[in-house]
Amino acid sequence: MMQPEDKIQEIAERAERLQEIGSSILRAARDELYLGMRFLDVALSSFSYQMDGQVHGFGTDGRVMYFQPQMLGGLYRENRILVNRGYLHMVFHCIFRHFAWSGTEGKKRADDGITIQERMSDLSCDIAVEHMIDGMNYRSIRFSRSLLRRETYRLLEKEGKTLNAQRVYKILSEWNLNEKDLTNLEQEFRTDDHRYWESKKPDQKPNPMLSRKWGEINDGIETDLETFSQEAGERDGDFLEQIKTENRSRYDYREFLRKFAVFHEELAVDDDSFDYNFYTYGLRLYGNMPLIEPLESKEVKKIEEFVIVIDTSMSCSGELVRKFLEETYGVLSESESFFTKINVHIIQCDEKVHTDKRITSRKEMKDYMEHLELYGDGGTDFRPAFEWVDKLLEQHEFHNLKGMIYFTDGFGIYPKKMPPYKTAFVFMQDNYRDVDVPVWAMKLILDEDDFEKPDR
Structure with missing residues (x-):
């Protein structure tokens, strides 16, 4: 009869094997994507991999890719291109910092407490990413498109040229989708689990370092795209323009x-160069006579x-x-x-x-x-x-x-x-x-x- 400590060791060894198998599948997807898209090298390699039995397939928080081993293995056996697309899907979510975007607040649904707007936000991010992936002509991610997907793209492209998540959200909101249509679109475009996103954790403080990290990666991709622009243009004429447009940060x-x-002096009390210690000392020593007065002008940049x-x-x-x-x-x-x-x-x-x-x-x-x-x-x-x-x-x-x-x-x-x-x-x-x-x-x-x- 197996002893409890032996059982624990067996479970630990099995978990370790599943962790290694899942990680190797994701590494293989990363390497295959890199062969065709070298401008994404830093983005593709910015994750560690961690098994999580609760995740639906796979998902990321911008640092770690979480995977459910049975579902990931099943997807790989079905068609490794689906794993490649899923990996790239999560990478694009991070490049465009979808993990920090939550759309607009709205009314609660009675059944599960998730707002329609939250569902629309998730769907918009997924459609924007899938539209970009489907527009790329690389063998590692090439996959047939369903009739629903093609028709959705046709309608969206008719209303807006640059289909980023915000634009897709705006268009979908104007469609007034019923529950059936919304569910059908979710089933068609949902690729990963968004549970790890910052926007899903309102009680958790946003991580500015994470957004800064992906912002720097974004800048690097812009530069590399220019370097590989001729090659990318030969592979897919629309891809380069799409990703360059999408990658642009929204400037304030x-x-x-x-x-x-420019710097100039302006009439205003300059608190930064004024020492209140001498001011209050004079008031204490001489009653109502301060030793110094604050400057009536200060240098400002306007x-x-x-x-x-x-x-x-x-x-x-x-x-x-x-x-x-x-x-x-x-x-x-x-x-x-x-x-x-x-x-x-x-x-x-x-x-x-x-x-x-x-x-x-x-x-x-x-x-x-x-x-x-x-x-x-x-x-x-x-x-x-x-x-x-x-x-x-x-x-x-x-x-x-x-x-x-x-x-x-x-x-x-x-x-x-x-x-x-x-x-x-x-x-x-x-x-x-x-x-x-x-x-x-x-x-x-x-x-x-x-x-x-x-x-x-």
């Missing part, structure tokens, strides 16, 4: 504008002078131009971002400069917005705006111009010479071309959804 427009900030150029050609939507200017006005209205007196030129230009409005205060900016008229509707040439600003500099219209922001779709002629100020071309995510942007210029890609956030 306010933070981006601070790249054009935006003072810059140029906004609006592409008013036929290819640029007037509605998006207005939204962009409204967002800029919102930033301009914040005292922590801009000095009280400013010197901002708003230039409207298609293939020639049509208007140039000088703004010196927030009130003038507000008036400009309220009576905004767009002039243009011709072709697109970026050079006239740069030549116009050069003339303004010659006429000493600026004392310390830090930069130009050019809102456009990118379909135009760029100047070859680098100007003496920072330049940024701002594009909308759904419709832009940035391949011809000069190396000396910055690029910012904004999502239309960023303009639809509630007032701050």
Whole structure:
């Protein structure tokens, strides 16, 4: 009869064997994916593997890939491509930091307490990732698509070009799916278990180091994609553009504008350079006479002078131009971002400069917005705006111009010479071309959804 300690040892040895078998299956998937997608080398190798009897198939928290050995082994025996796809599916969740995104709060379902919005959020992340994987032409992940999957992609692509999780969520919300349709889509696209995600643990503090880690990996992929761009383009023309667009972080427009900030003194009490010990000592020693007074000015870094150029050609939507200017006005209205007196030129230009409005205060900016008229509707040439600003500099219209922001779709002629100020071309995510942007210029890609956030 087997002794209890022998039984425990047998269980431990069996668990160790299952751990090794499962890990070897995942390592094999990682290696096979790497052979075709070397730009993902760091991302593919960023996990340890751990057996978990509770997980449905496999899942990840961004650090560890958890697997249920029987289900993983069964999937591998059925078709190892399914394991490869599952591995890549989890990697993409991490690259785009889906583990920290939870969609929108909503009403509780009566049966299991999970909100419809939470289910939609999970589904949106899965669809976005599967759509990207299905758009890649690599033998290691090639698999036939069901009729439901093909039809879902067709409908989604009709409504939005860049199908990231947020965009898919927005479109699905507009479809008003019933329970049956929602369940069918979940069954079609669910690949991994999301239970380990930060968004599923509201009582647990988010881990900024984890997001930073994947942000750095993301940046590395951007660089490597450029290196392997010709190879990737030959394998799948759409893949490179899709992943480059998806990989772009959502920039905070306010933070981006601070790249054009300068240091100046401003009337305000400078608490940082004021020693309250001497101040209170004087009050104690002499009654109401402090030894020192606080400085009435302090050096701050804010935006003072810059140029906004609006592409008013036929290819640029007037509605998006207005939204962009409204967002800029919102930033301009914040005292922590801009000095009280400013010197901002708003230039409207298609293939020639049509208007140039000088703004010196927030009130003038507000008036400009309220009576905004767009002039243009011709072709697109970026050079006239740069030549116009050069003339303004010659006429000493600026004392310390830090930069130009050019809102456009990118379909135009760029100047070859680098100007003496920072330049940024701002594009909308759904419709832009940035391949011809000069190396000396910055690029910012904004999502239309960023303009639809509630007032701050």
